[in-house]
Amino acid sequence: xxxxxxxxxxxxxxxxxxxxxxxxxxxxxxxxxxxxxxxxxxxxxxxxxxxxxxxxxxxxxxxxxxxxxxxxxxxxxxxxxxxxxxxxxxxxxxxxxxxxxxxxxxxxxxxxxxxxxxxxxxxxxxxxxxxxxxxxxxxxxxxxxxxxxxxxxxxxxxx
Numbered sequence: 001x002x003x004x005x006x007x008x009x010x011x012x013x014x015x016x017x018x019x020x021x022x023x024x025x026x027x028x029x030x031x032x033x034x035x036x037x038x039x040x041x042x043x044x045x046x047x048x049x050x051x052x053x054x055x056x057x058x059x060x061x062x063x064x065x066x067x068x069x070x071x072x073x074x075x076x077x078x079x080x081x082x083x084x085x086x087x088x089x090x091x092x093x094x095x096x097x098x099x100x101x102x103x104x105x106x107x108x109x110x111x112x113x114x115x116x117x118x119x120x121x122x123x124x125x126x127x128x129x130x131x132x133x134x135x136x137x138x139x140x141x142x143x144x145x146x147x148x149x150x151x152x153x154x155x156x157x158x159x
Contacts, residue, residue, distance in 0.1 A: 002026045004039050008049030011056075018053050030056070057092025062128060064097050071096040072109045076116060083121030094122045100131025100139075100146035103154060110158055129158065 003025045009018035010033055024031045024039050032039075065071050067085035069078045086094050096113050098106050106129065113127050131142050133150045148154075 002031075002042070002044035004042055004044040004046045005049050005054070006039075006046055007036070008052055008054040010054045023054065055090070058090050059093040059095075059125075060086065060091050061095045062097050062130075063094060064099060071113055072098050072101055072105060074109070074112065076112070079113065079116045079124075080118060080121065083116075083118040083124070086122035087120070091122050093125050095126055095128050096124055097128040097130050100134065100142040102146065103132070103148070106132060107157055127158075 005023040005025065008021065008023065010021040010023065011018050012021075020036050021033050022036050022039050023033050024042065024044060063071075065074070065082055066089075067081050069082040069085070071079075071082070074082065083094075086092075098109055098113075101109075110127055110129065113124060116124060118124070132146065132148050133155075134140075134142055134147055136144055136147055139147060
């Protein structure tokens, strides 16, 4: 179903500012963004943004969790809480990140995250395995006892 979002201030990268514009969507996807009034007479349900500032959904490409959830230890209920927490803050897509841990814990977490399917919150677009296979001299905050030399056979289990 088409929806027209009118009277919003839409962020435009080209101008680096919010401009008075209307947005035409269909099924949750943006079809077009045009100057106010451009879509008048269009067959669409209308939502009045009442001068609200509008941006496209944000993408978080490096995050370990939100709302008290750590992706390394999360179960499905915690992942749902995290997904809803991200969407509440305008983040529509997340790349969950796993810090260094014992191999079994990382494998279990990767399977849980990759099997999770959420339809109401932010989407998880993959998995970032940050830790474990790091150069000890460049480990940052990662605990040295949780680091491991690169192991191709071990990595194959993450596929």
